[in-house]
Amino acid sequence: MNTEPLLTVSNFSVVYDVDPPVEAVSDVSLTLHRGEILGLAGESGCGKTSLAYGIQRLLKPPAVIPSGSAIFHDESGENVDLNALDDAAMRRFRWDKASMVFQGAMNALNPVATVGKQLGDVFETHRPRMSKAERTEESAQLLDLVGVGRDRLRSYPHELSGGMRQRVMIAMALALKPQLMIMDEPTTALDVLVQREILQQISDLRKQFGFSVIFITHDLPLLLEISDRIAVMRQGRIVELDTASNIYHHARHEYTRTLLGSFPSLTGERGGFVRGRSEPAATAVSTATTSAGGQA
Numbered sequence: 001m002n003t004e005p006l007l008t009v010s011n012f013s014v015v016y017d018v019d020p021p022v023e024a025v026s027d028v029s030l031t032l033h034r035g036e037i038l039g040l041a042g043e044s045g046c047g048k049t050s051l052a053y054g055i056q057r058l059l060k061p062p063a064v065i066p067s068g069s070a071i072f073h074d075e076s077g078e079n080v081d082l083n084a085l086d087d088a089a090m091r092r093f094r095w096d097k098a099s100m101v102f103q104g105a106m107n108a109l110n111p112v113a114t115v116g117k118q119l120g121d122v123f124e125t126h127r128p129r130m131s132k133a134e135r136t137e138e139s140a141q142l143l144d145l146v147g148v149g150r151d152r153l154r155s156y157p158h159e160l161s162g163g164m165r166q167r168v169m170i171a172m173a174l175a176l177k178p179q180l181m182i183m184d185e186p187t188t189a190l191d192v193l194v195q196r197e198i199l200q201q202i203s204d205l206r207k208q209f210g211f212s213v214i215f216i217t218h219d220l221p222l223l224l225e226i227s228d229r230i231a232v233m234r235q236g237r238i239v240e241l242d243t244a245s246n247i248y249h250h251a252r253h254e255y256t257r258t259l260l261g262s263f264p265s266l267t268g269e270r271g272g273f274v275r276g277r278s279e280p281a282a283t284a285v286s287t288a289t290t291s292a293g294g295q296a
């Protein structure tokens with residue numbers, strides 16, 4: 001596995017300055033490798049979103065970041081301290097270097113503009129030197145890439161299924177070939193089969209383009225299937241960070257085992273693992289997730 005760092009987060013904390021203050025993220029340190037999918041797991045409210053948004057400085061008051069740094073190791077060799085960027089530089093960074101697919105993003109498309117126009121707008125804003133023909137061709141290629149197909153360029157969002165709309169959002173996030181994509185529960189609203197197809201595609205695309213993904217969800221079986229490594233968060237802290245296989249077979253932290261145990265598809269009736277330790281993780285986990293889908 002490539003262990004060249006893309007993002008180094010050190011001693012990062014996020015506090016919501018309400019009464020009493022909520023320490024949503026406490027002293028988190030982690031390194032994201034170039035080209036890897038890092039899953040961020042944990043129950044609702046454990047601080048996953050606050051951490052991901054905080055790194056990209058997307059949080060608004062009452063959120064404050066009392067301590068910590070996030071350094072982006074650009075492919076040019078430059079180390080970018082995200083805390084040191086002014087607002088304009090940060091906005092550029094967010095589209096060019098790192099993009100984000102938000103929770104419920106598929107409902108964020110403009111209902112009165114075609115998907116081709118909305119993709120084209122990304123290029124018009126960020127690549128002003130591109131001609132209209134180039135923008136259209138790039139947009140068409142993106143729609144092909146995410147499995148929507150270029151014949152949908154003239155479709156309006158309401159003419160597309162939820163899965164298709166989510167793919168369009170992923171196409172937008174990919175448009176400027178970022179090195180990092182942060183996905184916050186990107187497929188939760190979709191049915192399980194569509195979800196799996198989209199995740200497979202994200203995994204294939206990152207192999208093709210080499211970007212890294214931080215994938216946030218409370219759905220641990222899903223993370224076990226798609227992630228290279230998984231960080232388990234609890235009450236604002238990362239309690240365990242390891243390969244998906246080690247998390248599944250050799251979880252060290254009691255809380256990780258409890259979390260694994262809370263998914264019936266991963267465990268037997270008495271809470272023990274159904275599948276043997278010698279079984280390859282990918283096979284075991286993919287079967288487990290399929291059966292989770294069947295029960296959902």
Ligand SMILES: Nc1ncnc2c1ncn2[C@@H]1O[C@H](COP(=O)(O)OP(=O)(O)OP(=O)(O)O)[C@@H](O)[C@H]1O
Nearest residue numbers: 016018022024043044045046047048049050051062
């Ligand atoms: N604007 C806010 N003001 C006060 N507290 C907040 C605010 N936003 C989030 N919190 C608190 O911060 C903590 C972490 O929330 P966060 O949304 O980061 O968790 P999460 O793990 O992403 O949860 P979910 O999966 O439900 O999105 C929670 O206790 C939450 O109640």
